[in-house]
Amino acid sequence: MSPLRRFLRKPEAVAGAILLAALVAMALSAPMLFPGDPQAIAGPALLPPFQDWSLPLGTDRLGRDVLAELFYGARTSLAVGLAAAAAALAIGSVVGTLAGFAGGLVDEVLMRITDAFQTVPGFLLALAFVSVVGPSLGIVVIAIALGTWTGPARVARAEVLSIRERDYVAGARVIGMHPLAIAFREVLPNALPPVLAMSSVIVAAAILTEAALSFLGLGDPNRATWGGMIAEGRAVLRTAPFLSIVPGIALVLTVLGVYLAGEGIVETTAVRRGLS
């Protein structure tokens, strides 16, 4: 049975994939459906949803189109989630590979640094970093990656420790390959699958962290973000609850979608690896 068929036989994985596909479609179609600035003032303030079909989800306190902000918010969430996860995986696997492959003092130093980062809660680290450096999209990505690279580093190191004893690594040494070349050409690619398996959780966590930072006013203020929308709606929670509920639902569905689809992929591939 092909991995795809196995994936398709898991209803929760398919549901996740559909949610994720919807999110990607939203993110990609935003500039086409809503050309111009999503934060532009589009109509009267605090228009409730389903009143005016040119503004289907209504408007916020300044009269900005909630639907347009929601679509552009999907872009921000997805961009931050993917970029932060990619950065965390890249840093983590490089650090883990170096530590595992070099061993000795290098291993000790790198792993103690990893320990140091792990002892600080990731969200707190992100919060501190953004408040010191100042909020912008790139900084938010770095801040989230700072708190999440340690997991991949540990997994990569564990994997490398077993791989470096394999025969093909010994063979590479014998033919005189540079140790760094062995580490990154021979060992790392084989250590990656279990590391990549963590990606769905990291992306989901990164999206949530970004939303939480934006909620606290530490997101990029020049972009529409779901966390920022929820925070802004909070002041009018009693009179216009939809302003917080709509982006809140989007956030829940996205995190759920990423997680379910990711789990589905991991399980499918795990079965394959187990069989092979």
Add this chain to the structure above:
Amino acid sequence: MSGFTISRRQMLASSALLLASTAMPTFGWAQTPKKGGRLVLAADSEPRNLNPAIVASNGVFFISSKIVETLAEASFDGKDGLAPRLALSWEGAADGLSATFKLRDGVKWHDGKPFTSADVAFSALQVWKPLQNLGRTVFKDLAAVDTPDDLTAVFKFAKPTPFQLIRNALPALSSVVPKHIYEVGKIEDNPANNAPIGTGPFKFGEYKAGQYYRLTKNTDYWGKDEPYLDEIIYQVLPDRTSAASALEAEEIQLAAFSAVPLADLDRISKVPGLKVISKGYEGLTYQLVVEINHRRKELADLKVRQAIAHAIDKDFVVKTVFLGYAATATGPVPKNDPQFYTADVPTYAFDVAKANALLDEAGYRRGADGNRFSLKLLPAPYFNETKQFGDYLRQALAAIGIDAQLVNNDSAAHIKAVYTDHAFDLAVGPPVFRGDPAISTTILVQSGIPDGVPFSNQGGYKNDALDALIAKASETLDTAARTDLYKEFQKQVAADLPLINVAEWSFISVARDTVGNIANNPRWAVSNWADTYLAG
């Protein structure tokens, strides 16, 4: 997820920094004040130093004005807009070198000692002039205070000082503290700063951090039959959304300083038994101002500043950001000021086409992406409204081809970025007008102010004519001539736009309709509440 718990808590904490609160709605109701009762109200900040003679700010006054009294209080109908408190009368000498205060007889401190002119002399010379945030400017030329008898204090000035300024400063700057308590040790470290002793209608009871402040009735108060209330409890409710629910649940009877968000007022005004009151803050007017960094070459050009002024739809700002609870501004003195305001200044109607034309004229043409140039815009984080106006201003500037990038900071970082590092192009600020332009308004445009002074001209603006005008007004003794100079000041500021005044707003109180004598003076929330009562 643990991250989420932290974020919510942080949010609650940060929202707590914003406003304060109390108020009440029964006004002009022909009821006989009833004695007794406990007034519970919302407090959103917990000042550590409660000494109003050192920290003259609304957050401190809100609590300590009931305990420590000033020489005079603002009044709607009193002469010169004042009502006597510890002073019965006041008079400035024609040469501007002295001012005489006749003090109230038979006033006792909360510890039983008599109040005398020595207390006034001590407060003025040892506290207001050297230590108080606002007094440092207003009383800078105060050389001595003579006390010919226990009930007379004569302020002597080294340089002629306009009596109009001293008079206008009385309600906020003249809190009298007891000499016998403060003359021992360092004034800043005195324990009475945290448990104030005054002459006011209420005594300091206790403070439980994070829970409440309790004030109790001063049975020895000088006012006949006053105070009416037995106790005032300031319930600490840092979360702005909780004040409205607490009012509805009858846990509190009053929420002042807009503790109830503007967006909730419409709903809450329909709740039976609750009243929304926008009076009682006339003496505490906040101004919504666009601060400009004149070091930026584009912004040093008057045409660009005029274009920005034309790009702002002030009516939209009042209607949408302030939901109508504000007024549009014409210049640096708010419309509700009875002494100085003039409408006879250059105005800038909302006109995007004209703004675009002005920018073209100034030589800043739109590039291929439709933008003329980029700016950094820093909205002050203290109020929801300043932040929202920042969002609006970004859109208003986009319409005239100026790409404004918002930079959000917390309070400390914002003050450092704008007033010390000058790391801004435009900033949104909420300065306060305190009844006289010389107290905290001229400093916003005057040159030569050292770096790091908050709420002052840190935009590098220098206009010799305006500086000369400010200097002249500060030494003009004749009230009418001085007032005219400040009218001219408003004209020049509106013409040259060192900053752009957008709107003026104050606070809203929400109260149970059992609370009586609410909003009966222009600084009601920060006055002594001797006549406030609870009916029924």
